[in-house]
Structures are given as C-alpha cells and as structure tokens.
Amino acid sequence: MIYYYISKINKNTFSVQSTLKPRPGRNNFTIIVTGGCGFIGSHTSQRLLLMGHRVIVIDNLYHDSVYPLEWKLINKSILEKTFMDHHQQNGCSFSFYQEDVSNEKIITDIFKREQPDIVCHLAARAGVRPSIDVSTSIHLHMYFFYGSHELQILL
Numbered sequence: 001m002i003y004y005y006i007s008k009i010n011k012n013t014f015s016v017q018s019t020l021k022p023r024p025g026r027n028n029f030t031i032i033v034t035g036g037c038g039f040i041g042s043h044t045s046q047r048l049l050l051m052g053h054r055v056i057v058i059d060n061l062y063h064d065s066v067y068p069l070e071w072k073l074i075n076k077s078i079l080e081k082t083f084m085d086h087h088q089q090n091g092c093s094f095s096f097y098q099e100d101v102s103n104e105k106i107i108t109d110i111f112k113r114e115q116p117d118i119v120c121h122l123a124a125r126a127g128v129r130p131s132i133d134v135s136t137s138i139h140l141h142m143y144f145f146y147g148s149h150e151l152q153i154l155l
C-alpha cells in the first residue's frame, strides 16, 4: 500500500506529520531521500539526521551546469559529518548509494535491503531546459510492499 503524503516545511519546523509509528523495537524512521546530494535533498537529509532518523540517500551525482558536482560532493561530506557528530547522541544513521533512480533493478534491491518507512523523492533534473530534454527524462516506477507496514512517499 502506498500513501502519498505532503510534509510541512517552513523556517522553524520540519515535521513528518503522520500517524505512522516506528517499527516495533525502533524509535526512528528509515527514510530514503532520492537526490539527497542536491540543494533541497541535502538540506532535507541533514534535518532528518538531526532529528535522529536513519537516512539513505540515493543520488547519481549527475554533473550538470545547474548544480555543479563539487557542490554535491560538499553536500555529501556535510551529511557524513552530521552523522558522525550526532549518531551517538540521537541514533541517526547515514548511507549513500551512487545510483540512478531510473534503474529499476538496483533501486528495487536497495528498497528490499533498506526497508524504508518513508521515501522523499527529490531526484530531478532541475531547471526548465534539462527537464524538457527527452534524453534526461526520469521514469520512476516504485512498487513496494512489505508486511503491513505503511510506506509513505513525500513528493
């Protein structure tokens, strides 16, 4: 069962407003953030780490002129540092996969392995020109079912 869900973000709050409870034996969520090295995704991922969640970033580190690769690598190192600085205190964790979200087999394998509670899908070719280039289209198909646990997708 897939639930579409809208999060509330403003200057002072970032809340996953949900009746979803962590799995038995856990006090945090497993959250996949696609495009987690980009502008929006990296800030989202950092905030989730500071909230103590288990954050899994999937990003192909696509090198485009809108957001340079160097910036994405800096964002990734900031996430690694945030994890290092806070995991003992709040139990957060951080994993990174350099993969393309349109690769169905690899993405399915990651989802089976990581068993996310929530997906925050921010991978994109941002900008008007790249987004209308047919060669850069992202076709995303996600079918995930496991147990009775709800999977939520933030779009």
Ligand SMILES: NC(=O)c1ccc[n+]([C@@H]2O[C@H](COP(=O)([O-])OP(=O)(O)OC[C@H]3O[C@@H](n4cnc5c(N)ncnc54)[C@H](O)[C@@H]3O)[C@@H](O)[C@H]2O)c1
Pocket: 034, 035, 036, 037, 038, 039, 040, 041, 058, 059, 060, 061, 062, 063, 066, 067, 072, 099, 100, 101, 102, 122, 123, 124, 125, 126, 127, 138
């Ligand atoms: N930046 C803004 O001000 C803004 C405002 C409103 C909405 N948005 C939306 O938020 C989303 C993210 O925007 P952004 O500014 O963070 O873009 P961004 O380019 O900074 O980040 C996108 C990330 O997705 C990754 N990516 C691209 N294609 C991928 C693929 N096939 N597989 C895996 N990763 C891939 C890129 O490497 C990049 O790190 C977009 O949908 C954008 O339209 C952005």
